[in-house]
Amino acid sequence: MRFHWTQPAVDAAVLMLLCMANNQVSVLFQERNNQLATHGGEICFAGGKADSTDRSLEHTALRETYEELGIPEERVRIVGRLPPVPNKTGSLRVHAMVGVICGEVDAGKLKVNRDEVHRAFALPLAHFYDPRMQEEVMFRSSHRIPIPAYASDKPGLRIWGLTAFMLHEVLCRIGSSANDYPPTPRI
Secondary structure, three states: OOOOOOOOOEEEEEEEEEEEEOOEEEEEEEEEOOOOOOOOOOEEOEEEEOOOOOOOHHHHHHHHHHHHHOOOHHHEEEEEEOOOEEOOOOOEEEEEEEEEEEEEOOHHHOOOOOOOEEEEEEEEHHHHHOHHHEEEEEEOOOOOEEEEEEEOOOOOOEEOHHHHHHHHHHHHHHOOHHHOOOOOOOO
16 A cells, blocks of 8 residues: 655654553553643554654654653664555655553553543454444545544543554564464474
8 A cells, every 4th residue: 555645744653562450461541631722532552753863763752652651762672663554645754653551551541632632542453343333434445445433431432543553564564373383282
């Protein structure tokens, strides 16, 4: 699939964080502050535009995660990244990093930046593989890519759009049979 950006597109980075929450492998999300001019009240990963002082796009994602959720860089290990995807208008080239947080996470106790974030929450991976938590939508009507939108932890609030697209890409890779190991033969 080829996506197109407007010229010049600005680089941005987000960080999809896998963590242990309530003794389950989970994904950490944030609900944006309702007062924000763009995407207010939506579910997303921590992230934002690259600054000229950022050492790399990984640093952008880590810096934004600290600014928005209060999670220090030292607690996060970047384990992968997805190919860049444009935002809806094509003005941003969004680079998704996948990271793992060391230690148990209580999303309700994170020191979120209230100017940008209403709250943080974690959902277990099993939630996303449950067909009752999905509805098929078309991502980018011009490309007609069917992907799921996912239920969140609040009725009526769903994970959709670019966040759902990136989440779906990671879930497909995690859940791929290519990742299965054959059983060890008994001797």
